[in-house]
Amino acid sequence: MTATASGATAAVSREPGSMPALVACDVTGTLARPGRPPRAAVLDAVAAVRAAGHHVVVATGRSLVGAVQVARQLGVRDGWVVAANGAVRARLHPDGFTVAEVVTLDAEAVCRLVARTRPDLRIAAEVVGTGYRVTDRFPARQLAGYEEVVDDPVGLWARPTPRLVVHGQWAQRLVPALRAAGVTAHPVRVDWVDVTAPDVSKATALEQVREALGVAPGRTFAVGDGENDLEMLAWAGTSIAMGQAPETVRAAADRVVGTVEEDGAVAALHEVLLRR
Structure with missing residues (x-):
């Protein structure tokens, strides 16, 4: 499956004897504010890390369409992206x-389960590389890609999907029931829950990326701010949490940088450049 990508590739100017690092970055709340593209300072920091010969990997809960869009914005034309909270991996x-x-x-x-307990909630099933099949249209700019409204709920599972989105008032209250059903459920917001297969996380996909790139485990960095980043932070050799992250996420990280409003990701990316 292919799609057009754009963006400038940073030149490699790694110091002699240095080892490439893998830098996994969450998107919303880390590289960018909600609903906004990454700011210039973040773009410059990503370019500097890549120019030094390191691998910057977007690791997000967004669909593959959304992950590729962010990679383009960052100027990344080659490398890896991890989407759908680890359920999708693409080169x-x-x-x-x-x-x-x-x-x-x-x-x-x-x-x-959702139809039986909360029939008022919307459901979206990700179609990899295209968009979503949905029970009803989502608010503008909430989903990346094309939305196909299905008249019959069977249309949501008629074709395989890596991720479901459950959306609506107090959708997060369904998380315990979803987890009890054996799936992975992340409450992104009070009104939004991402659902993926059991034992799937950003970390499971990133470990495969690390092996493919031949990066040493100790040369892995992860930057995030949400509950869906916990496994990724535990996987990384060096884990960094954003300043506005919940206490559980900050406690799980090796260090904490500034908030997304303060472009804390810039400091995290600069740390990679300081490590030899």
């Missing part, structure tokens, strides 16, 4: 991307 190249792995979930069981 970027100058003229697009190639999907390396998709881990699907039992969407029917989740959709029936």
